[in-house]
Amino acid sequence: MDFSKLFPGAATWVEGLPKTWPFVYLQDVYAPFGALHLVGLALLGGCVILINLRLLGAGLTEETPSSIERNLRPWLITGAVIVIGTGLIIGALNSSKLYYSPAFFAKMVSMLAALIFTFGVANSVAKADGQISNNAKIAAGIAFLIWLFALGVFSTATGVNPGVFHVITAGYAILIIFGSKLSRLAGLVAFTVLFLGTFVMYFFVGFDNPDKIYQDISRYALIAGSLMLIGLLGYEIFRGKAEAASPLARLIALFSVLSWVTVAAGGRWIGFS
Amino acid sequence: MFHEFFRWLAEDLGKSDPDGLSWSQAMHGSLNLWNLIEGTHVLAIMFFAGTIWIIDLRMMGFAFKSVPFSRLNDKVLPLTIISFAVMVITGMFVFFGRDPLLYYHNIWFRGKMLFLLFAVINIFWFHYRVQKDQETWDAMVKPPAKVRLSGAISATSWLLIIILGRFIAYDWFYCDKVKPGSLVYALEECKSALSYLDDIPEEEAPPDGDAPADGATLEPAPAEDAAPAQPAPAQPAPGNGG
Numbered sequence: 151m152d153f154s155k156l157f158p159g160a161a162t163w164v165e166g167l168p169k170t171w172p173f174v175y176l177q178d179v180y181a182p183f184g185a186l187h188l189v190g191l192a193l194l195g196g197c198v199i200l201i202n203l204r205l206l207g208a209g210l211t212e213e214t215p216s217s218i219e220r221n222l223r224p225w226l227i228t229g230a231v232i233v234i235g236t237g238l239i240i241g242a243l244n245s246s247k248l249y250y251s252p253a254f255f256a257k258m259v260s261m262l263a264a265l266i267f268t269f270g271v272a273n274s275v276a277k278a279d280g281q282i283s284n285n286a287k288i289a290a291g292i293a294f295l296i297w298l299f300a301l302g303v304f305s306t307a308t309g310v311n312p313g314v315f316h317v318i319t320a321g322y323a324i325l326i327i328f329g330s331k332l333s334r335l336a337g338l339v340a341f342t343v344l345f346l347g348t349f350v351m352y353f354f355v356g357f358d359n360p361d362k363i364y365q366d367i368s369r370y371a372l373i374a375g376s377l378m379l380i381g382l383l384g385y386e387i388f389r390g391k392a393e394a395a396s397p398l399a400r401l402i403a404l405f406s407v408l409s410w411v412t413v414a415a416g417g418r419w420i421g422f423s
Numbered sequence: 424m425f426h427e428f429f430r431w432l433a434e435d436l437g438k439s440d441p442d443g444l445s446w447s448q449a450m451h452g453s454l455n456l457w458n459l460i461e462g463t464h465v466l467a468i469m470f471f472a473g474t475i476w477i478i479d480l481r482m483m484g485f486a487f488k489s490v491p492f493s494r495l496n497d498k499v500l501p502l503t504i505i506s507f508a509v510m511v512i513t514g515m516f517v518f519f520g521r522d523p524l525l526y527y528h529n530i531w532f533r534g535k536m537l538f539l540l541f542a543v544i545n546i547f548w549f550h551y552r553v554q555k556d557q558e559t560w561d562a563m564v565k566p567p568a569k570v571r572l573s574g575a576i577s578a579t580s581w582l583l584i585i586i587l588g589r590f591i592a593y594d595w596f597y598c599d600k601v602k603p604g605s606l607v608y609a610l611e612e613c614k615s616a617l618s619y620l621d622d623i624p625e626e627e628a629p630p631d632g633d634a635p636a637d638g639a640t641l642e643p644a645p646a647e648d649a650a651p652a653q654p655a656p657a658q659p660a661p662g663n664g665g
Contacts, residue, residue: 181589181590181593182586184589185585185586185589185590186586188465188468188585188586188589189472189582189585189586191468191469192468192469192471192472192473192476192585193472193473193476194469194473195468195469195470195473196469196470196472196473196474196475196476196477197473197477198469199469199470199473199474199502200473200474200477200499203502209498209499209502210495210498210499211498212494212498213487213490213494217489217490221486221487221488221490222477222486224486225476225477225480225486229473312455312458312459313462315459315462316459316462316463316466319463319466320466323470327502348456348459349456410469411466411469414465414466414469415462415466418461418462418465418466419458419462422455422458422462
């Protein structure tokens with residue numbers, strides 16, 4: 151799935167986009183916007199991680215979620231403005247490539263979910279120190295479905311789907327940050343096996359080719375790794391933990407981070423596909 | 424200076440027979456391995472730079488003003504340190520698995536390493552000097568000048584490290600493009616980078632010849648082109664097994 155299939159009529163507009171105002175003036179200074187895009191990503195990501203880790207019961211546990219939300223709000227918004235502003239510029243200048251890119255499509259869909267999660271749900275949950283309003287519940291449900299769709303597009307697009315590995319990596323990272331000792335250990339072992347396994351298979355066994363059998367082994371290893379991750383995260387989220395919010399608030403926090411990671415991973419794999 | 428070492432790393436290490444590939448070349452040619460590691464490196468900046476900037480902002484008196492520095496630092500720093508380890512390890516593999524010589528003779532990479540050194544020196548200065556009397560300024564909304572300075576050095580260094588790191592992918596100053604005798608030529612030690620030309624003319628592709636293969640790495644096109652040129656994502660031939 152990509153935008154050329156969804157909006158086939160837009161081809162002419164897309165191809166002409168780099169020649170339109172103001173992008174036509176920005177072609178020679180393209181590179182700094184690409185670099186600033188990463189700066190915005192880091193700032194936005196840092197704020198998103200700290201707010202949502204708190205809802206998960208980790209990180210700045212001595213502050214209330216509402217205090218963290220209030221302190222980080224200006225920087226979260228600054229990061230979002232930088233990343234979206236520069237993204238519009240580099241996107242418009244690369245419009246023809248992005249139009250046919252499933253990674254970009256997955257990125258945009260996931261961004262919709264991430265924006266709803268961050269600015270429509272997680273911020274209000276943090277402001278209310280973990281209380282979730284009915285509106286927030288509905289918005290979270292919609293955002294979750296949108297994110298699942300993005301993940302589906304991402305993981306079924308040939309050539310791009312290895313990028314889903316980053317989402318799994320981030321899931322394990324979050325588990326290792328906020329989980330109990332046992333889950334941390336299990337997560338660390340599972341991820342090490344997954345990552346080193348990939349490494350060894352590629353490098354020493356010679357899995358580096360598109361033969362079906364190797365592709366299948368990689369796929370099932372990743373699916374097993376994902377299921378293990380879902381199981382461990384589920385256990386941690388539904389296990390009572392004093393300094394954390396309710397299980398639903400923790401799920402919201404988890405998906406807020408993962409949806410942004412999906413946005414970033416999609417972005418990186420536009421270039422690799 | 425270290426050209427010969429990195430040439431050995433790139434071309435000889437792990438090479439079992441004369442016609443085979445070195446480990447670096449095998450990784451360079453892999454279908455997804457390098458991409459996965461580089462992607463992890465880039466995505467980890469969310470966990471690393473994002474969190475260290477929040478600490479820096481507190482040191483400069485711009486964020487979490489009502490929260491004592493130590494209360495923020497003690498909780499955030501473990502996260503920052505672990506993600507720093509992830510950045511360094513993945514970064515070393517990114518360096519090794521593309522073409523060590525391409526990075527070694529790259530002006531942006533050299534600048535990035537310089538600011539990395541600044542950032543690390545600043546960490547030691549902060550830890551062993553500035554933090555000595557932490558209890559006197561811990562709760563201050565606006566900490567003393569040395570603390571604000573250390574925060575500013577850190578924030579700026581990491582900002583520049585990200586920007587310079589992104590610029591490595593652009594081939595404006597690759598050794599085969601810069602004028603011999605120019606400042607960049609000297610700073611990149613292009614003389615040793617291009618020394619292979621003296622020994623074995625037209626046998627191998629220049630080490631700096633192939634641009635990093637991610638499509639996002641692109642050189643801005645001349646103005647008359649519609650968009651910045653997207654070089655075909657040069658997916659090198661599978662290195663092994665195939």
